[in-house]
Amino acid sequence: MRYAVNTSQVxxxxxxxxxxxxxxxxxxxxxxxxxxxxxxxxxxxxxxxxDLVALLSARYEGDRAEIESAVGRLIDELNREELIVGSEDNGAPPAALDPAAKRMPFEAPQLEKHTDMQDLILLDPVHEVGEQGWPHVKVGGGDTPAPDRVPE
Amino acid sequence: MREGASPGAADAQAAVFDLDGIVGTHARAVGQMGVVEHRFQIADEVVTLRFAGAALVDLLTPAFAHLAVEEGSKPGLVINLWDSISTGVEAPPLPSIPADAPFGAFYYYEERPYRALFQPGPRALSMFDADAREAWYWVEGAANLSHWECAAPARHILQWYVRSTGRQQVHGGAVGTPDGGVLLVGKGGSGKSTATLSTLNSDLLYAGDDYVAVQIDDPPVVHSLYSSGKVEPHHLGRLPHLGSAVWNQDKLQTEKAVVYVHQHWPERTSRGFPLRAVLIPKVAADRPESRITEASRAMALAALAPSTIFQLHPSGQEALAAMARVVERVPTHTLELGSDIAGIPRAISELLGGQ
Structure with missing residues (x-):
């Protein structure tokens, strides 16, 4: 399965x-x-x-099983946090690495999570207002909505 | 139809959120009360505040006092401000909202070139026409204006406006010198206001404690929006120099203490300066001295972006990318705030002097 960033909310x-x-x-x-x-x-x-295992194995010096395990954990976490979604898109292969580039020791991906903005979302929620959300003009201050205006 | 609006777009839009209804109620308020104009230079452009009557003037202009300019060049933005209580004109058309909407809820609508936002708690409406560079700001009455709205008036309109001029409004404070200054970033309670207001007893200049605009492209420049400062009342003991300058002394049981810096320290305010560094304040009250340590750019972006993004409407990838571009261009540090308040501006000055 391929993955994509959950761009609808991330x-x-x-x-x-x-x-x-x-x-x-x-x-x-x-x-x-x-x-x-x-x-x-x-x-x-x-x-x-x-792809991720291949990419990280090429970039870092580390045990392949360890990298596979780390990638699995990372995907699980990113999925759980709704940061990524499954994708039908074939995607593009990861960019080729410079073969002369020195491989660094592998450090497992670490996702650090911060929850201190949740209160702001709960206290000050944002609602996108659509066409039904904003009332139409009232004629003469009365209660009868004016008919929709037609673009010129 | 309003002069200068695009005919097709304006009419199509009027059917959705009734542009003419909003503009019309303002025009009637002006007809009733006359116009009171004040001009300010905000982010290098003249912004005219065009009030219908005087009821809101003393509440909404003090935060901009350090940016006041005389008659002159054509304004880059005109903001029309009015209220219904003092003018006797009915409220503009507002969105339908559920009765149990949270006090802090925002109702946002966008269709180019218009953006509109209604806050049902304080009953405040902001609307911006990006093509005409004109905006409308309505509140039910002066009594609806909260202390935070007075300290940072028309924040949403200014956000939309500065973004249209290549700047980004950010949640941060800024202090510095004419040669350069620092942006202090972090969520509420991180120490931004304590750090920025501590500098009023120093040689540093004050450009804001909560919201400033930053030029995204080179060179990065901080633009002051408001000369106000807000601090939790229990922190006033650490900032004794604020003393009688607190604007809302009689309401500190329920409100943050508000200080209009320009009213009391006019020589200490700044319209802006080149950005030299981004600082992440961190309270370290277990020792007296303040110190500056290295911080990664990702740490600085994580301190700056979420608290900015969640206060901006709309917020999104474009705003995050703009903030990343700013953070990429200057050094980033942690500012550990020691218990000796005088040490905070000293640490910042040493950083700026050493660059």
Whole structure:
């Protein structure tokens, strides 16, 4: 299965090799360390679990079983936090690595979760107002709604 | 139809949220009460506040006093402000909301070039026409204006406006010198206001404690929006220099203490300065001295973005990307706030002096 960022409710940025993600629906926000941000970047491109294992194995020195296990845990966490969704999209293969690049020791992806913005969501909820939400003009201050106006 | 509006777009929009109804009630209020205008320079552009009558003037202009300008160049934005109680004009058309809507709820509507937001708690309506650079701000009456609204008037309109000029309104404080300053970021209670208000006893200039605008592209520049400061009353003991400057002394049982810095320290306010660093305040009251330590850019973005995003409407990827671009351009640090208040501006000045 391929994965994609749950863009209907999640925004994110990668900065200096770390990822910051915000779930606009729950109010939770997150950070991911360097290996996690590498995986997140690949998920943004539609990676599968296998793609992530291949990518992290190529970039880091580490036991493949350990990397597979870490990727599985990361996907479970990202799914549980509604940060990613399954995708039908074939996606793009992870970007090729510079073969001369030095591989770093593997550190498992760490998802850090912050819940201190939840109160703001509960106390100050935002409602998107659609066409039914905003009343039409009332003629002469009376109670009879005016007919919808027709664009010129 | 209002002069200057796009014919097709305006009429299509009027059928949805009744642009003409909103504009019309303001026009009737002006007809009843006359116009009182005040002009300010906000983020390098003149912004005219055009009040219908005087009922809201003394409540909504003190926060902008440090930005006042005389008659002159064409305004980049005109904000029309009025209320129903003093003018006797009915409320503009408002969205239908459930009776049990939370006090702090926001009802947001957007269809280019318009943005509108209604806050049912204080019964306040904000609307912005990005093409005409004109905005409307209505409240039921002066009594509906909370202390936080007076301290940061028309915040949503200014957010939409500054974004249209390549800036980003952020939840943060800013202090510095004409050569450069720092942006202090973090959620409420992180120490932003204590840190920024502590500098009034120093050589640093004050550009805001809660909301400022930041130019996104090079060079990063902080623009002051408000000269107000808000602090929890139980923190006033740590900021004795605020003393009688507190605006709402008689309401501190239920409100944060509000200080209009320009009224008491006019020489200490700033319209803005180049941004030199982003600081994440962290209370460290177990020792007297304040100190500045390294912090990653991701830490700074995580301190800045969520508390900004969840107060902005709309919020989204564009705002987060804008804040990331700002954080990428300057050093990021943690500002550990020691118990000796005088040490806070000293630590900031040393950082700025050492750059």
């Amino acid at each position: 925004i994110s940025e990668i900065i200096d090799g770390e990822a910051v993600m915000i779930n606009l629906t729950t109010g939770n926000y997150y950070s991911l360390n360097e290996s996690g941000a590498t995986a997140w970047n690949a998920i943004e491109a539609g990676a599968s679990a296998g």
